[in-house]
Amino acid sequence: MRKDVILSVKDLSVSFRMYDRGLEQYDLQVISNLTLDVRPGEIVAIAGSSGSGKSLLAHAVMGLLPGNATISGEITYQGKVINQKQKEQLRGKELALVPQSVAYLDPLMRVDVQVRGAKPDQQIVQAQKEIFRRFHLDEKTEKLYPFQLSGGMARRILVSTAVLSGAQVIIADEPTPGLDLEMALEALKIFRELADEGKAVILITHDIDLAFHIADRIAVFYAGTTVEMAAAQDFIKGPKALRHPYSKALWEALPQNGFKPIPGFQPYARNLPKGCLFSPRCPHKTAECEKIIPMTEVRGGYVRCIHAD
Ligand SMILES: Nc1ncnc2c1ncn2[C@@H]1O[C@H](COP(=O)(O)OP(=O)(O)OP(=O)(O)O)[C@@H](O)[C@H]1O
Numbered sequence: 065m066r067k068d069v070i071l072s073v074k075d076l077s078v079s080f081r082m083y084d085r086g087l088e089q090y091d092l093q094v095i096s097n098l099t100l101d102v103r104p105g106e107i108v109a110i111a112g113s114s115g116s117g118k119s120l121l122a123h124a125v126m127g128l129l130p131g132n133a134t135i136s137g138e139i140t141y142q143g144k145v146i147n148q149k150q151k152e153q154l155r156g157k158e159l160a161l162v163p164q165s166v167a168y169l170d171p172l173m174r175v176d177v178q179v180r181g182a183k184p185d186q187q188i189v190q191a192q193k194e195i196f197r198r199f200h201l202d203e204k205t206e207k208l209y210p211f212q213l214s215g216g217m218a219r220r221i222l223v224s225t226a227v228l229s230g231a232q233v234i235i236a237d238e239p240t241p242g243l244d245l246e247m248a249l250e251a252l253k254i255f256r257e258l259a260d261e262g263k264a265v266i267l268i269t270h271d272i273d274l275a276f277h278i279a280d281r282i283a284v285f286y287a288g289t290t291v292e293m294a295a296a297q298d299f300i301k302g303p304k305a306l307r308h309p310y311s312k313a314l315w316e317a318l319p320q321n322g323f324k325p326i327p328g329f330q331p332y333a334r335n336l337p338k339g340c341l342f343s344p345r346c347p348h349k350t351a352e353c354e355k356i357i358p359m360t361e362v363r364g365g366y367v368r369c370i371h372a373d
Pocket residue numbers: 080092094112113114115116117118119120121130164333
């Protein structure tokens with residue numbers, strides 16, 4: 065691990081205790097050996113299709129997994145492994161989440177209290193007014209309750225809350241759906257400014273095209289694991305600069321690159337293939353792909369593929 069990493073996730077696995085017919089139980093492993101790290105001053109974007117484990121990673125870091133979840137691996141903040149209790153202590157202070165759902169707003173709390181706390185100092189009030197202005201939120205918005213907000217307003221308030229928390233690490237889980245392009249770009253600009261001020265930002269997004277242009281590095285998730293971590297530049301350059309067949313396929317599936325779909329489906333957690341999770345869809349598959357595949361360094365990035373060069 066490089067010294068200046070502020071948050072790192074190593075070999076994270078998450079499974080849920082599930083009930084089948086009758087009293088039969090089984091464990092559904094939804095995240096396997098996932099790795100990720102972020103440094104102050106950078107935005108790491110997480111790309112990956114629906115169900116690839118992006119939100120669960122955020123919840124695991126924040127200590128927000130439900131009671132039937134079992135977690136293994138290490139989550140490190142400022143060089144120290146953090147447990148559930150420490151995550152709860154850091155949450156909202158050092159580590160802030162912009163949740164994927166606007167349902168996370170407290171329905172009984174007025175917007176102003178929600179965003180800046182009950183007894184804010186003058187500096188926070190000023191900062192809140194400034195960010196509301198940038199997000200085109202009228203001053204009257206401060207006195208509203210969540211049910212009086214549109215989806216887009218609620219989203220902008222969630223982003224504002226995380227920004228004003230003063231946290232060192234911000235995980236934004238799909239912060240832009242429901243926002244028009246101007247507001248989405250404003251939100252991304254705010255994340256960029258936070259990173260430039262020295263905060264670490266993890267940006268989960270479906271809009272990989274926007275992410276390429278604002279992030280420093282990209283992590284690609286597939287079926288609950290990281291398959292590649294690379295400079296955002298590599299994703300702008302395209303398949304030759306990328307390392308994992310899935311990252312290359314994601315690039316080719318972008319509208320501007322021909323919209324070529326990837327045949328097959330992301331495997332369901334109950335039915336994971338042996339070894340490489342992408343192997344059933346991979347044109348380069350060999351017998352060795354059924355072994356456990358570690359992340360390795362290739363051309364300055366990290367990839368989970370034995371055929372990458
Ligand atoms: N409480 C739970 N119990 C059982 N399975 C769960 C639970 N929460 C999530 N999962 C499963 O874990 C997998 C990863 O979910 P996650 O919400 O992290 O996906 P995601 O990458 O954020 O997707 P999206 O882009 O749709 O938000 C999914 O297959 C999901 O069904």
